[in-house]
Amino acid sequence: MRLEVFCEDRLGLTRELLDLLVLRGIDLRGIEIDPIGRIYLNFAELEFESFSSLMAEIRRIAGVTDVRTVPWMPSEREHLALSALLEALPEPVLSVDMKSKVDMANPASCQLFGQNWIACATIPPHN
Incomplete structure (x- = not known):
């Protein structure tokens, strides 16, 4: 489950969000902070009642203007976009x-080196 928290830039706000998760025994998988007033949280799925209660508590934190679920963290979205672009490029x-x-090789580079897609990802380093 991923949440996007819209908030003001206030000292201690992120700590209050994290404290809420700790009090509920929620293991945080990831957090990203956007300088334009958004905090993204990634944690395991919750039951509906727990989720509804958590959303209400987050909204009560001073400085939080809204909170909603999102399908991806910003870094996940960037990674998916980059992967799609690399796979579609005809150039190696x-x-x-x-x-x-x-680290990364697109299908065109694998074809250039005569490697299949899986083998290409495991090319050993050289010196």
Whole structure:
């Protein structure tokens, strides 16, 4: 479950959100803070009653203007968009890390090196 919390920039607001989750025994999987007044929370699905109660409590926090569920965290949405773009590109594209290990390879780059899609993702690093 992912929530988008619309809020004012106020010292301690994020802490209050996290305290609510801790009090309810909710294990936070991820948090992202957008500088334009949004906080994104990712945690396991809740039963309807617990979820409704949590949403009401979040709305009562000073500085929170609204809260709603969203399908993706911002970083997940960016990752999906980048993956779709890379897969659709006809040109070969590789991304390598600091140790020369291939992080990402699109189908065109795999075809260029004569590798299948799975083998291409496991190209060993070289020096």
